[in-house]
Amino acid sequence: MDYASHISVQDLNVYYGNVQALKHINIDIPDRQITAIIGPSGCGKSTLLRCFNRLLDTVEDVRVTGKVLVDGENIFDPAVDVTRIRKKMGLLSQRPFPLPMSIYDNVAYGPRIYGQRNRRQLATLVEKYLKMANIWEEVKDRLHEPASKLSIGQQQRLCLARGLAVEPAIILADEPTSALDPQSSQYIEKQFQELKNQYTIVMVTHILRQARRLADYVVFMYLGELIEHGPARDFFDNPRQELTKEYIKGVIS
Numbered sequence: 001m002d003y004a005s006h007i008s009v010q011d012l013n014v015y016y017g018n019v020q021a022l023k024h025i026n027i028d029i030p031d032r033q034i035t036a037i038i039g040p041s042g043c044g045k046s047t048l049l050r051c052f053n054r055l056l057d058t059v060e061d062v063r064v065t066g067k068v069l070v071d072g073e074n075i076f077d078p079a080v081d082v083t084r085i086r087k088k089m090g091l092l093s094q095r096p097f098p099l100p101m102s103i104y105d106n107v108a109y110g111p112r113i114y115g116q117r118n119r120r121q122l123a124t125l126v127e128k129y130l131k132m133a134n135i136w137e138e139v140k141d142r143l144h145e146p147a148s149k150l151s152i153g154q155q156q157r158l159c160l161a162r163g164l165a166v167e168p169a170i171i172l173a174d175e176p177t178s179a180l181d182p183q184s185s186q187y188i189e190k191q192f193q194e195l196k197n198q199y200t201i202v203m204v205t206h207i208l209r210q211a212r213r214l215a216d217y218v219v220f221m222y223l224g225e226l227i228e229h230g231p232a233r234d235f236f237d238n239p240r241q242e243l244t245k246e247y248i249k250g251v252i253s
Helices: 045-052 082-087 103-113 119-132 152-164 182-195 208-214 232-237 242-249
Strands: 005-016 019-030 034-038 062-070 089-092 170-174 200-204 217-222 225-231
Touching: 005 045, 005 200, 019 045, 019 200, 019 217, 019 225, 034 045, 034 208, 045 062, 045 170, 045 200, 045 217, 082 089, 089 152, 103 119, 103 152, 119 152, 152 170, 152 182, 170 182, 182 200, 182 208, 208 232, 217 232, 217 242, 225 232, 225 242
Parallel strands: 034 200, 034 217, 089 170, 170 200
Antiparallel strands: 005 019, 005 062, 217 225
């Protein structure tokens, strides 16, 4: 199956001080599919993900070389508007970080920043994105309660709704279910399967079973290097590299 590219990584290198965290990464991330980035802890998975929305800019003593093209635009070009690039990305972290405000205001926060002031339209947007995150029925009667009162699984879905509310084109997820109970994890996975029809989803996961369940495309990294990548079925059924075979079998972790 051929995939259209949404993100193109070209000879990407990342250095933390004198330590090289990513080494000559070249890969195309397919559009409107779920791409799972897998590999042992410390292999560079999260570093690669943070390159896509320029979050590495907030880390001291980091140097990046190479290109990351999003919709054909090099996001590391010095002239690029980083805020505009980040608006294209919805980020879901390992642990949810709801804003210290109501459930309603968490979702309305992004649209307000980008100029939406009409109360009726805001209410419509809040309902729309809470439904897309599969949490509307649980919170519709308590929208003005603090988001901190939600369970951690509900908070993660609220953060997903908040990310969707800025109308991104790409959802970045860094081990989004690692802090959740099994039922909450299933909610997130189910939403990803539905959302991929509208968004490109790039997900870091350390759970091979999850990658098998969700991924259309798989990227395997080891010690900062890209070892193998390809459509999920080919990747898991017919891995080409010996290191990939060992990782899938659990020989290395």
